[in-house]
Amino acid sequence: MQFVEDHIATAVSHDIPVWDVDPYDVEILKNPVPFYAELRERGAFVYIPRYAMLACGRFDETREVFSDWERFVSSRGVGLIDFSVAKPWRAPSIVLEVDPPYHTRTRTVIARALSPRAVSELKDSFAAEAEKLVDELLEIGEFDAVGDLSEAFPVKVFPAAVGLQEINKRALVDYGAVGFNALGPDNELRRTGWAKASEIVPWITAQCKREALLPAGFGATIYAAADAGEITEEEAGMLVRSLLSAGVDTTVTGIGNTIWCLAENPGEFEKLKADPKLARPAFEEALRYTSPVHSFCRTASLDTAVNGIAIPKDTKILCVLGSANLDERKWQRANRYEIERKPVGHLALGVGIHGCVGQNVARAEAEAVFTVIAKKVGAIELVDAPTWRPNNAIHALDSMRVRFLKH
Amino acid sequence: MVSVIYRSHDGTAREVAAEEGQTLMQAAISNGIDGIIGECGGSAMCATCHVYVVEAFIDKLPPLTDIEDEMLECTVAERRSRSRLACQIKITNALGGLAVDLPEAQA
Numbered sequence: 001m002q003f004v005e006d007h008i009a010t011a012v013s014h015d016i017p018v019w020d021v022d023p024y025d026v027e028i029l030k031n032p033v034p035f036y037a038e039l040r041e042r043g044a045f046v047y048i049p050r051y052a053m054l055a056c057g058r059f060d061e062t063r064e065v066f067s068d069w070e071r072f073v074s075s076r077g078v079g080l081i082d083f084s085v086a087k088p089w090r091a092p093s094i095v096l097e098v099d100p101p102y103h104t105r106t107r108t109v110i111a112r113a114l115s116p117r118a119v120s121e122l123k124d125s126f127a128a129e130a131e132k133l134v135d136e137l138l139e140i141g142e143f144d145a146v147g148d149l150s151e152a153f154p155v156k157v158f159p160a161a162v163g164l165q166e167i168n169k170r171a172l173v174d175y176g177a178v179g180f181n182a183l184g185p186d187n188e189l190r191r192t193g194w195a196k197a198s199e200i201v202p203w204i205t206a207q208c209k210r211e212a213l214l215p216a217g218f219g220a221t222i223y224a225a226a227d228a229g230e231i232t233e234e235e236a237g238m239l240v241r242s243l244l245s246a247g248v249d250t251t252v253t254g255i256g257n258t259i260w261c262l263a264e265n266p267g268e269f270e271k272l273k274a275d276p277k278l279a280r281p282a283f284e285e286a287l288r289y290t291s292p293v294h295s296f297c298r299t300a301s302l303d304t305a306v307n308g309i310a311i312p313k314d315t316k317i318l319c320v321l322g323s324a325n326l327d328e329r330k331w332q333r334a335n336r337y338e339i340e341r342k343p344v345g346h347l348a349l350g351v352g353i354h355g356c357v358g359q360n361v362a363r364a365e366a367e368a369v370f371t372v373i374a375k376k377v378g379a380i381e382l383v384d385a386p387t388w389r390p391n392n393a394i395h396a397l398d399s400m401r402v403r404f405l406k407h
Numbered sequence: 408m409v410s411v412i413y414r415s416h417d418g419t420a421r422e423v424a425a426e427e428g429q430t431l432m433q434a435a436i437s438n439g440i441d442g443i444i445g446e447c448g449g450s451a452m453c454a455t456c457h458v459y460v461v462e463a464f465i466d467k468l469p470p471l472t473d474i475e476d477e478m479l480e481c482t483v484a485e486r487r488s489r490s491r492l493a494c495q496i497k498i499t500n501a502l503g504g505l506a507v508d509l510p511e512a513q514a
Contacts, residue, residue: 111477
């Protein structure tokens with residue numbers, strides 16, 4: 001058995017095209033769309049020699065691999081490292097990187113904490129915070145839509161909803177980024193992230209403890225499940241940690257990417273202004289169009305086949321969600337951002353038992369922000385070309401100077 | 408193809424030819440049934456594909472999981488004994504003729 005990047009090397013197979021590409025090349029991470037198109041063009045699956053793994057980017061096959069938790073497991077890690085043969089950088093997530101039946105127990109608890117009902121109680125406070133922030137930005141006029149808006153809003157409302165009492169914006173945003181960079185190969189991004197982890201992790205861990213949390217909030221609901229004997233005290237802390245690793249950087253990216261979409265497509269922004277109820281669909285379509293989580297891996301638990309293509313047991317498969325979400329086979333005018341599209345079934349939040357458990361919160365945050373923007377902002381102008389921040393799993397902006405014009 | 412019927416709150420019924428292996432939510436979305444949103448795409452996360460299943464088919468459906476049960480507590484329209492999430496019902500031949508009533512609201 002041979003190992004590459006801490007997973008079992010898959011052998012080249014005659015019916016899968018070989019493509020010597022590095023999906024983690026910084027230029028691809030910054031501008032992935034041409035990579036996505038070529039990936040779909042070359043085949044349902046391609047073999048990537050430098051990582052001895054497969055990658056898929058057409059909608060149907062990607063959806064099949066990504067959602068079939070029995071044949072394509074998450075418990076061996078959703079990054080390049082196979083946890084059955086190598087040690088992960090931190091104790092794996094007990095919801096993202098586990099399989100049923102254990103997964104069902106933790107997922108049920110976290111889903112309850114983040115349920116539509118729990119989230120609807122936050123609606124008014126999210127709306128008030130969004131209005132305050134957008135008013136400030138309209139006064140300033142020109143600002144960085146990443147730091148001053150996309151990061152500022154989730155960091156203001158989400159940790160507070162979890163029940164955190166101490167907010168450290170940089171640590172919260174960076175913790176997510178470190179976790180997502182850890183999913184890639186042993187490259188500069190992953191190494192830099194790990195180097196940063198030693199500063200951030202102790203602070204994060206301390207915030208996840210029962211005594212650090214407010215008596216009401218997502219965190220308190222999770223600890224209540226520990227009191228009820230559904231999970232242990234330690235597991236409760238791990239689930240709160242999952243909220244912080246998966247709930248900040250992702251939403252930050254989703255909101256930032258939506259601003260970018262609206263700034264680049266003024267016609268679509270006019271539609272949003274005419275009907276602020278399109279705030280939620282505008283965010284949803286931006287998720288499809290930009291895929292804030294561009295890729296996650298799965299590992300084949302047995303010899304199997306997808307669309308007639310044989311996939312050997314132990315194969316690591318890079319599921320390129322960003323590509324599947326732009327697949328012309330699935331989406332009409334796939335390469336256009338259209339806020340009136342109903343992109344139900346896009347893969348940006350995954351689907352099935354591992355589908356994003358925080359998606360209700362993310363949508364509520366986005367709805368608050370884009371409803372107030374629709375009502376108060378007359379135009380969004382890009383001041384200069386935005387720059388992207390390469391990450392091994394996240395497609396996020398680094399900075400985007402914009403101008404908000406009043407109505 | 409398996410025939411399933413969606414009966415909207417105002418009383419109109421639509422028969423749809425669903426593909427085996429699709430979920431009842433996906434069949435509704437791909438056939439433009441208005442009373443089902445399916446915002447989360449089928450992860451039992453949003454409770455916007457709530458349906459009331461006709462009595463005769465209740466026992467033919469896959470059992471309720473803990474997660475679906477939890478989510479049915481979050482529906483906008485009242486939960487009844489016939490309540491299910493359409494995204495958790497996979498279409499099989501045994502479900503030919505299945506009829507579901509759609510609630511007044513999903514979100």
